[in-house]
Amino acid sequence: MRLAYLGPSGTFTHQAAATLRPDADGSPVDAASDALAAVASGAASYAVLPIDNSVNGVVVPTLDALLARPELSIVDSIVLPISFDAFTPDPAVAPTVVVSHPHALAQCRAWIEAQGLPTREAASTAAACRDLAPGEVGLGPRICGGLYGLATVAAAVEDNARAYTQFALVSASRLPVRADGDEGLLVALLPEANVPGILRRLLGVLERRGVNMTNLVTRPVPETPGLFTFLLFCSGTFTADDFEAMRAEWAAHGGSARALGRITPLHELAGRS
Numbered sequence: 001m002r003l004a005y006l007g008p009s010g011t012f013t014h015q016a017a018a019t020l021r022p023d024a025d026g027s028p029v030d031a032a033s034d035a036l037a038a039v040a041s042g043a044a045s046y047a048v049l050p051i052d053n054s055v056n057g058v059v060v061p062t063l064d065a066l067l068a069r070p071e072l073s074i075v076d077s078i079v080l081p082i083s084f085d086a087f088t089p090d091p092a093v094a095p096t097v098v099v100s101h102p103h104a105l106a107q108c109r110a111w112i113e114a115q116g117l118p119t120r121e122a123a124s125t126a127a128a129c130r131d132l133a134p135g136e137v138g139l140g141p142r143i144c145g146g147l148y149g150l151a152t153v154a155a156a157v158e159d160n161a162r163a164y165t166q167f168a169l170v171s172a173s174r175l176p177v178r179a180d181g182d183e184g185l186l187v188a189l190l191p192e193a194n195v196p197g198i199l200r201r202l203l204g205v206l207e208r209r210g211v212n213m214t215n216l217v218t219r220p221v222p223e224t225p226g227l228f229t230f231l232l233f234c235s236g237t238f239t240a241d242d243f244e245a246m247r248a249e250w251a252a253h254g255g256s257a258r259a260l261g262r263i264t265p266l267h268e269l270a271g272r273s
């Protein structure tokens with residue numbers, strides 16, 4: 001069974017994929033859209049992608065790729081602690097730039113500032129570490145040091161020692177929509193039109209049903225300039241029937257709802273060690 005993940009070997013996403021589906025044959029790809037294209041075409045049974053980080057927020061390329069693939073849904077998720085080490089391919093050469101995934105650079109601001117170095121973005125943490133030239137410092141998971149023959153400049157350079165990223169397992173099969181206990185649901189709501197009060201009316205459905213919204217993200221609808229999809233990160237307890245009733249209410253208020261799948265609200269982790 002093939003599983004496409006944001007690669008190359010050694011990314012946090014690789015670690016999430018190996019934990020979610022240890023039996024799968026992992027296949028690294030360069031971007032979220034490529035991973036979902038592989039599932040949509042049947043070339044892979046699953047994809048694993050990062051969704052949101054407790055420090056830097058949602059991973060926009062993953063959300064956009066999911067919105068573009070209504071035939072796919074999130075069937076499982078995992079939340080992993082995130083810590084970055086700084087690596088160099090050649091300790092004898094003075095560092096000139098820090099390279100990593102934009103989410104990694106955003107989570108290590110204090111350390112980067114203390115070095116007084118500029119930054120450069122890479123497609124992933126492991127891609128940054130794999131492609132380092134002398135004088136470049138890469139930020140990535142500890143495993144990248146051994147994988148890519150690098151020397152460690154500094155360990156655990158993140159600003160926040162309790163950072164988490166959530167990763168989604170995506171497949172073409174649709175699970176019945178429900179959530180229980182500390183699970184949540186990610187819902188895409190497309191308003192019919194951008195008119196005054198539409199968001200308040202749509203969110204009223206959650207309030208009346210006692211469903212908590214833990215995050216709200218808006219993404220443009222590429223085909224309709226000025227129209228946005230609202231992505232609702234919800235937490236609560238729903239049955240499939242509850243969701244169908246909510247979907248009908250949203251439709252009555254001018255919104256079409258699609259459940260992207262079950263996720264873990266990151267605030268649920270606040271009390272965990």
Ligand SMILES: O=C(O)C(=O)C[C@]1(C(=O)O)C=C[C@@H](O)C=C1
Nearest residue numbers: 011012013050101103124125165
């Ligand atoms: O580059 C990686 O290692 C990834 O798996 C991507 C990613 C992300 O998209 O946020 C995953 C976790 C970390 O927060 C940093 C980068």
